Amino acid sequence: MLRMTSEFRQESERKVAEEKAASARRLADTRRQTEEQLRKERQITDHIMNVLRELPPLQTAMELGDLALLEQELTKWKLEALPERFGEGKGVVEAVVKLAKERVVTWRG
Known part of the structure; x- marks a missing residue:
């Protein structure tokens, strides 16, 4: 009986250690996994912050209807050389730059 109790105890301790x-x-x-997810989310947030920091002057020029200011802002934006710092927001930046270029063509008419 003592031996069975001892064996049962050892088996239980082994199972507890395994668990x-x-x-x-x-x-x-x-x-x-959580750290990797946080790293990805921080990277995406950084990309979004870059877009939010750099696009407003171009958007403002379009909204104001100032052709000279819009042309000046467009000189800063080359579609083929958009930096990777925009990440997944790069498509949004491309769309806004294309829209700005179309407005210049339309306004010059």
């Missing part, structure tokens, strides 16, 4: 190790692995994996 603790498995739990620690799951926790480490979850932390790694």
